[in-house]
Amino acid sequence: MENANVLQFEKPSFFERLKGMLGVDFYRLFHTPLFYIFIAIAAFIPALVLMGGAQGENAMYTNAWQIIAADSPLYVISNMGQYANMNMVFIFGGIMVSIFIGHDYQSGYVKQLFTTHAKKQDYMISKTLLGAFSMLCMCVTYMIGGMISGAAAGLPFQINAGALLCAILGKMIMSLGWASLYTFINIIFRRKFGISIALCFVLGTGIPVIGAAALVGNSPALNIFLYGSSVYACLSANFISVLVCLACSVVWAAIYNILGTIVLYRRDVY
Amino acid sequence: MNAIEITNLHKNFGEKHAVDGLDMTVPEGAIYGFIGENGSGKSTTEKCICGLIPPTSGQIKLFGKDHKDGEARGKIGVLIEAPGCFPNMSVWNNMKLQAANLGIKNENEEIRRVLHLVRMDGAASNKFKNCSLGMKQRIGIAFALLGTPKLLILDEPINGLDADGMRIMREILADLTKNHGCTVLISSHILGELEKIATHYGIIRGGRMLKEMTAEELNASCPTYVYIKAADMNKALAACNNAFARVEFDEDKDEIRIYDKLSAEDVASYLYSNFGIAVTELGTAKISLEEYYIDLMKEGK
Numbered sequence: 001m002e003n004a005n006v007l008q009f010e011k012p013s014f015f016e017r018l019k020g021m022l023g024v025d026f027y028r029l030f031h032t033p034l035f036y037i038f039i040a041i042a043a044f045i046p047a048l049v050l051m052g053g054a055q056g057e058n059a060m061y062t063n064a065w066q067i068i069a070a071d072s073p074l075y076v077i078s079n080m081g082q083y084a085n086m087n088m089v090f091i092f093g094g095i096m097v098s099i100f101i102g103h104d105y106q107s108g109y110v111k112q113l114f115t116t117h118a119k120k121q122d123y124m125i126s127k128t129l130l131g132a133f134s135m136l137c138m139c140v141t142y143m144i145g146g147m148i149s150g151a152a153a154g155l156p157f158q159i160n161a162g163a164l165l166c167a168i169l170g171k172m173i174m175s176l177g178w179a180s181l182y183t184f185i186n187i188i189f190r191r192k193f194g195i196s197i198a199l200c201f202v203l204g205t206g207i208p209v210i211g212a213a214a215l216v217g218n219s220p221a222l223n224i225f226l227y228g229s230s231v232y233a234c235l236s237a238n239f240i241s242v243l244v245c246l247a248c249s250v251v252w253a254a255i256y257n258i259l260g261t262i263v264l265y266r267r268d269v270y
Numbered sequence: 271m272n273a274i275e276i277t278n279l280h281k282n283f284g285e286k287h288a289v290d291g292l293d294m295t296v297p298e299g300a301i302y303g304f305i306g307e308n309g310s311g312k313s314t315t316e317k318c319i320c321g322l323i324p325p326t327s328g329q330i331k332l333f334g335k336d337h338k339d340g341e342a343r344g345k346i347g348v349l350i351e352a353p354g355c356f357p358n359m360s361v362w363n364n365m366k367l368q369a370a371n372l373g374i375k376n377e378n379e380e381i382r383r384v385l386h387l388v389r390m391d392g393a394a395s396n397k398f399k400n401c402s403l404g405m406k407q408r409i410g411i412a413f414a415l416l417g418t419p420k421l422l423i424l425d426e427p428i429n430g431l432d433a434d435g436m437r438i439m440r441e442i443l444a445d446l447t448k449n450h451g452c453t454v455l456i457s458s459h460i461l462g463e464l465e466k467i468a469t470h471y472g473i474i475r476g477g478r479m480l481k482e483m484t485a486e487e488l489n490a491s492c493p494t495y496v497y498i499k500a501a502d503m504n505k506a507l508a509a510c511n512n513a514f515a516r517v518e519f520d521e522d523k524d525e526i527r528i529y530d531k532l533s534a535e536d537v538a539s540y541l542y543s544n545f546g547i548a549v550t551e552l553g554t555a556k557i558s559l560e561e562y563y564i565d566l567m568k569e570g571k
Contacts, residue, residue: 009333009341016373017340023370028356031363108354109367112413115320115348116371118340268323 017117021126024113026133029100035134038096042089042138043145049084050149064150065159065235068143069167073232075213075222086171087206087230089142090178093135094200097179101127101186102193111270120264124183124257131179139172163237170233170245177226177249178204180256187260206231226252271334273298273421273453274319279328281314281477288314290477292328296455296470299447303468304457305563311477312457313350316423319455320348332421344372347419349427353410357399361390361409364398365416372417384412387442389434403430411439415446422446424456428463440467461560471559473566480566492557495527496534498541499551509545525551 012020029035046067061067068086104110113123150157182200189196202208206227213222222228229248232241274296281289289311296302306312317323319330321337332342355364362381369377385391388408393401401409407430414422422443428436444467446452458464471488473480483491497520500506507526510517516529528537538549557565 009335009345011339011341012344012373020371020373023373024367027363027367027370028359031359032356103356107356108352109356111320111322111348111350111354112368112371114322115346116344118321118338118343266324268317270317270322 014119017119017122018125021113021117021122022129025126025130029130029134034096034099035137038092038134039137039141041092043141045084045088045092045142046146046149047152049088050153052084061150061153061155063159063235064147064153064155064157065164065167067146067150068164069171069234069237070231071235073218073220073234075209075218075228075231077210086139086142086146086168087204087227089135089138089171090174090226090230091201091204093131093138093175093178094182094185094204095197096134096138097127097131097182098186098193098196098200100130101183102191102196105190105270106193108270114269120269121257121261123264124180124187124260127183127186128176128180128253128257131182132176135175135179136172139168139175143168159235163235166237166239166242167233167235170237170242171230173242173245173249174226174230174233175249177229177252177256180253180260181226184256184260184263187263203227223248271298272296272331273300273333274302274455275329275331275334276315276319277329277331279315279318279330280326281311281318281323282326287477289318289325289328292474292477292479294472294479295482296453296472298333298453299451300470301443301447301454301456301468302470302472303461303464303559304455304472304474305461305464305559306457306474307567310474312474313425314477315474316350316425316455316457320346320350320423322350342421345417345420347414347416347422348424349410349414350423350425353398353406353413355398355406355409355413357397359398360394361385361396361398361401362394364409365394365413368413368416374417380416384415387415387438388412389438404432404435407431408435408438411442415442418446418450418452420452422452422454422456424454426458427456428458428460436463443467461563462558465559473563475567488559488562492559492562493529494554494556495529496532496537496554497523497525497527497552498534498537498549499525500541500547500549502547505545506541506547506549509541509547513540513544 049067070085181203185199186196209222209225209227223232223244226248229245233245272295274294276292276294279289279292292315304312318325319337321343330337335341365381366377369381374380385394388411390408390412393405411427428439431439443454447454469485472482507519510526510528514528514530518527520527534552534554538552541547541549
């Protein structure tokens, strides 16, 4: 049984490992209907929001861009309709990430992934980037859908272009933080992705932060949370709010990735 | 070098010791038959090797390196429990995913190669969920073969395969070990099939290695015997017990087994000439792996 040739194994670099994992995730993303369904849903949400909004003197939206972001940060909301801006993408993004990761476990494909990839952080990083990319695409289709719906409803489009750009950029940046949170939730619940979806919905709608805001008031201190920063990216946003979103998103992404990696190392992955 | 070297492996699930101080050595180039009852710890051990579950304690080395290192992990082909394919994707797209996972460059050519090996060329465009059990098992094997792995870990790969599938499987494994320097760890309850291909065996019970041996050692432990059947089995058994040193009666097959160096014809002629017993059926056989395993399990209980 002795083999004359001594086996040589190459130690893959971090980028080589990540490339392999991302290759798998993105191939699956583009070859299953899930992604396309969700970006289509994101495009339709603004129309539904507008149809549900009050018309005439009580109109909830007086400007088309309000479908994308509120005029100012709304930590405390008084009307369910105030949820209805691009933050909706983060709720649906959570559902998409839950289904995507849930299928990894349900199909048993994680066996292949974790056999090949000894470093568990590869999985966390790859899924976070995939989730962030998906939500980013959903933000774009939401924006297009919002513009079309706004135009169809005859709403005006006047706005400070810089503030609008900061608001959209801030929301898009938040995709990274939200994706890492959803990935973390899903590696906790794995195959039970019904629980993950419910939890993503609760966190995505910002219920805990809205609850906290009801107690502490409309405080910018709530920007340390993902939902807080997400609403901070509003139509009166500026360069500072973009930086706040960036810092919040990156820090939470790092925290959830580290926590998720620890969980994956300590628990049975399959 | 050993492909797998496990020292004092423990894996507890709460109070249950699924693997309890297991030592195991799989030499490079071997086809290692990993045998044990249900719940003996085979799958848990295999999952520990693949890094799917963290061991409670103990050491696992793959080709001399810690299994957590990841250097050898990219060269492991796995089929544990089920293939792990996405049911709504086509077989081809599932294979493409795994090729991307392994970083295979000429993936289309490689996928065609492995699908051809398992005679599944025609199933590439089928959705995985529409494949039959046997087809799924073959696809699972193709999955594990992608990129010509250096270590193949197969958990019950023969289940669901038809006779042709089993033959193909034997040919593939023989080719992989002989021509590609691959090592195979294979667990199966179909011991007759395993006996045809394995070069080494490991028998596990209660999470501990009961016995490790080579096929040659197993061969030496499994003596040849003469079996006979007679019209009056009681008289024949009494006569054999008087005449031969080691005689056993197999109740399942209703036959007398004589462990001696005599030929079957010599035994028949001896019984007829000395005791007037007419033998109705006779022949020579060898203790099979299955019989050896059952005896070993009985001894331990």
